[in-house]
Amino acid sequence: MHEYSIAYDLYATTRKAAIENKASHVKKVTVEVGKMTMVNPEQVVFLFNTIKEDDPLFTTAILECNEIPPLTRCSCGYSGNEIFICPNCGALPEMVKGREIVVTSVEIEVED
Numbered sequence: 001m002h003e004y005s006i007a008y009d010l011y012a013t014t015r016k017a018a019i020e021n022k023a024s025h026v027k028k029v030t031v032e033v034g035k036m037t038m039v040n041p042e043q044v045v046f047l048f049n050t051i052k053e054d055d056p057l058f059t060t061a062i063l064e065c066n067e068i069p070p071l072t073r074c075s076c077g078y079s080g081n082e083i084f085i086c087p088n089c090g091a092l093p094e095m096v097k098g099r100e101i102v103v104t105s106v107e108i109e110v111e112d
């Protein structure tokens with residue numbers, strides 16, 4: 001399952017970052033999910049919550065998935081959200097954003 005491996009990756013990446021930063025708790029993880037990944041953000045959140053359940057570092061952690069629209073660029077100078085046909089010249093535009101899943105922020109609590 002595609003979403004499961006994504007959710008697990010997010011968990012593993014965040015966990016590593018939290019430990020490296022001596023976190024006592026992970027509070028919030030914010031992720032940008034490109035629309036063209038065809039990933040269901042709600043399912044990722046659900047699976048993330050299942051995976052992190054037994055991890056004391058993550059008891060109150062929230063995963064926020066923000067879907068971001070695709071961004072394309074064409075050799076004629078067009079830049080926008082059209083993914084199949086450039087509205088200026090009819091060529092196939094190049095996709096510059098929308099195919100990736102990026103962790104944009106991790107909020108942690110550090111014990112002192």
Ligand SMILES: [Zn+2]
Binds near residue numbers: 074075076077088089
């Ligand atoms: Zn064009």
